[in-house]
Amino acid sequence: MRNASLLTLGGLLASRETVSAATVTNHPTTQATQAGKNFGLQIYSLGRELDADIPGGLKKVKSYGYNYIELAGYREGKIHGMTLKEFKKICDDCGLEIRSTHVNPPVREYTKENKQQIMDYWKETAAAHAEIGCKLLIQPGQPVTRNTADTQMIGEVFNGAGEIAKNAGLKFGYHNHDGEFSFIKDDTKQAIFGRRMIPWKEQSQYQIVYDNYLKYTDPALVFFEMDVYWTVMGQQDPVEYMQKYKDRIRALHIKDKAIFGESGMMNFETIFNQAYANNISDFFVELEGIKKCTQFEGVKGCADYLLKSDFVK
């Protein structure tokens, strides 16, 4: 499912003291905010079910309690078979803000030679999303990462994307899966997943890919949208990361292996508490393909869980 989603969707350490005063985005108060809860949805969670009736489906999403969405599947000017402007009109009509979008450049391996091709992609994509007032431009697919030099090149490309996004009035971010918590060093031929794959005495020689992405990107140009579930699947603690990188991790994917409240894997209370302490205000619920009910029912189940949870604001 993870790979399917990738296909479908197309060194400065952060100072611990200086949490950026500005959250990633500032948003007007909506009715649902006044009701006390404010969270959004990554529409990838609806899968193809959304295509049956896009206006009706998005209206349902709003009625479940979601106030904003993050797009997925933008390609050559279109999303779900319509132009971005047509899609935005539908969102406007039902009161859903398009706050973010997940988009991947056309190549997965970054080199000096194809950097310009990637930048051209970001220019077009940033401009198209700026036109509909989208604020966050987020890459969800991991570039090929085998060793330290790869992470330096990726940092350079991310910084370039960040500059382009900034010039267009957006912020560029990176969204993780579990592979970003693999280990690399200068001469690894491929990243190594799982701490136990490396002899204990040698572990200190390795770097975590995600940490290098943080290290080699400019905090003024690149932020991180942490997918808390995939971080756990990567054998790491999302709360620890949020504590360590307060001004870098500025948005979250709220996700579990199932409909929220059903698994024992995720401690959402601790996650939300830390996120609010860090002034994070962009929360995107994500639900991968489930079998027990429709995606719409699952997405409603996740919203119901958040609405009845005292720790969600």
Ligand code: MG
């Ligand atoms: Mg995610």
